[in-house]
Amino acid sequence: MTFECDRCGLCCQHIDIIPQLKAFDSGNGRCIHLLSSNLCDIYPDRPEVCNVEAMYKLYYKGTISEEEYIKKNKQGCIQLKNKYAK
Numbered sequence: 662m663t664f665e666c667d668r669c670g671l672c673c674q675h676i677d678i679i680p681q682l683k684a685f686d687s688g689n690g691r692c693i694h695l696l697s698s699n700l701c702d703i704y705p706d707r708p709e710v711c712n713v714e715a716m717y718k719l720y721y722k723g724t725i726s727e728e729e730y731i732k733k734n735k736q737g738c739i740q741l742k743n744k745y746a747k
């Protein structure tokens with residue numbers, strides 16, 4: 662199972678709820694690194710918290726299965742879409 666991102670950009674437009682990304686907040690929750698194309702301009706060097714696979718390996722492996730972890734991430738995307746998608 663792999664995590665599939667549709668590049669809606671919503672997670673990068675609401676980073677004010679993520680303490681690790683405080684320095685990237687442009688003031689309204691939008692990340693300063695989010696391009697108008699919804700891509701990240703520092704993608705290869707993005708912070709750990711933005712990297713689903715890295716976060717699993719570093720912090721969640723051994724606590725929950727990868728399948729469950731990806732499922733939870735997808736649920737997070739759905740919550741953002743339900744809340745903010747127009």
Ligand code: SF4
Pocket residue numbers: 665666667668669670671672673737738741
């Ligand atoms: S909210 Fe989910 S689907 Fe949308 S850009 Fe972020 S990771 Fe991708």
Ligand code: SF4
Pocket residue numbers: 672673676682685692693694695696700701702703704707708711
């Ligand atoms: S650093 Fe990149 S992936 Fe992380 S919130 Fe900003 S635009 Fe999104």
